[in-house]
Amino acid sequence: xxxxTARMTRPTTRVLAVLELLQGHGRISGPxxxxxxxxxxxxxxxxxxxxEDLGIPIATERGRHGAYMLVPGFxxxxxxxxDDEALALSVGLIAARELGLAEAAPAAASAQAKLTRVTxxxxxxxxxxxxxxxxxxxxxxxxxxxxxxxxxxxTAAAQAQQRVHLDYTTPQRQHSERDFDPYGxxxxxxxxxxxxxxxxxxxxxxxRLDRIGTVRTLDAHFERxxxxxxxxxxxxxxxxxxxxxxxxxxxxTDLRTARDAFSFAFGLLEPVADGVLLRSSADDLDWFARQxxxxxxDFEVRTPTRLxxxxxxxxxRLQKLVAGD
Numbered sequence: 001x002x003x004x005t006a007r008m009t010r011p012t013t014r015v016l017a018v019l020e021l022l023q024g025h026g027r028i029s030g031p032x033x034x035x036x037x038x039x040x041x042x043x044x045x046x047x048x049x050x051x052e053d054l055g056i057p058i059a060t061e062r063g064r065h066g067a068y069m070l071v072p073g074f075x076x077x078x079x080x081x082x083d084d085e086a087l088a089l090s091v092g093l094i095a096a097r098e099l100g101l102a103e104a105a106p107a108a109a110s111a112q113a114k115l116t117r118v119t120x121x122x123x124x125x126x127x128x129x130x131x132x133x134x135x136x137x138x139x140x141x142x143x144x145x146x147x148x149x150x151x152x153x154x155t156a157a158a159q160a161q162q163r164v165h166l167d168y169t170t171p172q173r174q175h176s177e178r179d180f181d182p183y184g185x186x187x188x189x190x191x192x193x194x195x196x197x198x199x200x201x202x203x204x205x206x207x208r209l210d211r212i213g214t215v216r217t218l219d220a221h222f223e224r225x226x227x228x229x230x231x232x233x234x235x236x237x238x239x240x241x242x243x244x245x246x247x248x249x250x251x252x253t254d255l256r257t258a259r260d261a262f263s264f265a266f267g268l269l270e271p272v273a274d275g276v277l278l279r280s281s282a283d284d285l286d287w288f289a290r291q292x293x294x295x296x297x298d299f300e301v302r303t304p305t306r307l308x309x310x311x312x313x314x315x316x317r318l319q320k321l322v323a324g325d
Contacts, residue, residue: 014039015047019056027061027069086123089115090130151185153215154194158182163220167213176200180207181222184230188238188265195230195237197222206234238265243281245304247288251276252298261295285310293318 014037021028021036034044048068052058057071093115096108116127157164166180178200186193191208198205250272251258258269258276267280282288289310292299301307 011047015050018044018047019051022058022068022070025069027067029067033068086119086126087130090127094131094135150194150209150212150215151192153217154182154209155185157215157217158184158194158196158224161222161224163218163222165216165218166207168207169211169213171211179218179220180205181224183224183228183233185209186231186234188231188234193230193234195233204233204237206237235265236268239267239280241281243283245282245285245306247278247280247282247304247307248302249278249280249292249307250274250300250302251278251295252300257297261297262291266291286313289314 017037018033021033030041030044034041037044037047039047048058048060059069059071061067061069090112093108093112112127112131116124116131119127154164156162161181163179163181166178168176168178170176178198180194180199181197182194183196184194186195186206191210193206193208194212195206196204198207247267251261251269252275253261255269255271255276258278262269262278267278270277270279280288285304285307289307292301292307292311293314301311
């Protein structure tokens, strides 16, 4: 048993083995090719036809001892990656397993295996090392889409700027239907969201994919606003959710440092003459005070005055803890 027949148990594998042999030989006879992959002449001709259907040009010499060869000048491009590209692909596949997609883990594992098989030995070792040692925690919850179909359908519609019809279940478990222009999709805080124009509400809206039922493409198109950023819009909509207490705090720092200090949807940040103005809202001022207390730069509470009281309570608690030491 040769090295080809020993590893081939499925027709697809044998077809790929035919291609490998054709690439490795300038010319190979039909009987020899059939013998190497362990099939008869009729099956071999079927495999040759399958390769031609894939667009691979194969020249055939007729006759009892006919031969096959790739058309001169044709060569499959090698799949070559630099070290940085291999690193990016491997880490990306690891991250894909953590993104809450249905069947993402087996799909990522399969893609990782295929990537490893077609790369040179040195990069194979590097990819295997990354897959075996790197772990990524994206802190996702249980908000996985019901299937990948909604994600695939919405990304395709967003790319084609084509309107869709959604079946959607609200957080209160109320079923609704609406036409929707998907401008883009975003992943945040453990869930996938489709962001765009809702024709039912006549406004920009974000919809969690785990609450979307069916997605039906409509015969209508839209024009996405220039420069639209789905993640930025999602963060804005979350940051501006109505809560019971409006908050304004002047941060004595620059915009970049302020953005590093807060999560993307904590509030709206606006550069002003003497720092950065944070506009937000809260239902729990004690919690908000604790978030401010950890900042490495100075700040000034503008509204509400009750937030200053919450900060004083937090400071007194810390003083008692320190005094207890």
